Amino acid sequence: MxxxxxxxxxxxxxxxxxxxxxxxxxxxxxxxxxxxxxxxxxxxxxxxxxxxxxxxxxxxxxxxxxxxxxxxxxxxxxxxxxxxxxxxxxxxxxxxxxxxxxxxxxxxxxxxxxxxxxxxxxxxxxxxxxxxxxxxxxxxxxxxxDRLLGGGRMPGYHLHSDELSIEEYIEKVLKGELKDPVVSFLLRCTRTPVKPVANYLEDEESLNYGMLMEWRNPFKKENIF
The missing domain is CATH 3.40.630.30 (Gcn5-related N-acetyltransferase (GNAT))
Incomplete structure (x- = not known):
């Protein structure tokens, strides 16, 4: 327990x-x-x-x-x-x-x-x-x-989807040029991006995308997937 x-x-x-x-x-x-x-x-x-x-x-x-x-x-x-x-x-x-x-x-x-x-x-x-x-x-x-993994919403994406692809949006968040309420929070929690996934969940603000983010176990000598 x-x-x-x-x-x-x-x-x-x-x-x-x-x-x-x-x-x-x-x-x-x-x-x-x-x-x-x-x-x-x-x-x-x-x-x-x-x-x-x-x-x-x-x-x-x-x-x-x-x-x-x-x-x-x-x-x-x-x-x-x-x-x-x-x-x-x-x-x-x-x-x-x-x-x-x-x-x-x-x-x-x-x-x-x-x-x-x-x-x-x-x-x-x-x-x-x-x-x-x-x-x-x-x-x-x-x-x-080996790791912790999960998909996060991207509620800020709908504000920029007309001019940015999902990959471009994530890149700007990682550069600090944009802030996403969920992705930025997960970055502060030491999660690292893996990839955005289409049709991950029904969410209009994220345009149904989910951002897979992981935390790798630092005590594992090998992470083979």
Whole structure:
């Protein structure tokens, strides 16, 4: 089981946080956080349901983490293990995560794939998303996996899609000429770009693209895919 005490900062004020595995007792709170993070018109049916959450804690509890502030859940991150090679990167979020049910979890795989990261808006200024990802990096090392991988939205792309291809947009973000709310955040979390994938998820702002970004296990002597 995973449990980590740490301090995050509200401006200059230290705030105690706890990152731990979530359990069945947390389901109502996890769904509450999703509703706060993804309010209408976000479709209700796309929020976590109890069957998905039950699968998370049953099939891969090491990949089901939440963060608490003052005993209240403020966010969560969920992953599964898959086997992926360098030529296996053309996939959708729905296919690679089993629509969030993770019944395709493979304990013999090489890659921890991020299904979802979610922070309640009231707590986003504390940098909790960064620390949840850091905890998943620690899980990659603990399990001896090759890497962490996941697809991020690119909500800034629709503002520039008339004049920039997706590759040109990413290049400008990496040069610091443009800022994308998700890609720039993941870069600050030490994720590195792999490739943009078309038809990754239904998202008008990203024009349905997802940006695959990884974190390689620095303790692995070889990463052969």
């Amino acid at each position: 995973f449990k980590k005490d740490l301090f995050v900062f509200d401006h200059t004020m230290p705030v105690k946080a706890v990152i731990r595995n979530y359990t069945k007792d947390d389901f109502d709170e996890l769904i509450r956080v999703q509703r706060e993070a993804f309010p209408p018109p976000f479709p209700e049916e796309l929020l976590w349901n109890t069957e998905q959450l039950k699968n998370h804690i049953t099939l891969f509890p090491e990949g089901a983490l939440c963060v608490e502030i003052d005993g209240k859940i403020a966010g969560s991150i969920t992953g599964l293990i898959v086997k992926l090679g360098d030529n296996d990167l053309k996939h959708s979020w729905a296919d690679i995560t089993d629509n969030g049910y993770i019944r395709n979890h493979d304990c013999n795989g090489n890659t921890l794939y991020i299904v979802d990261i979610c922070i309640s808006p009231n707590y986003r200024k504390l940098g909790l998303g960064k620390w949840l990802l850091q905890s998943m990096y620690e899980t990659v090392v603990h399990l001896g996996l």
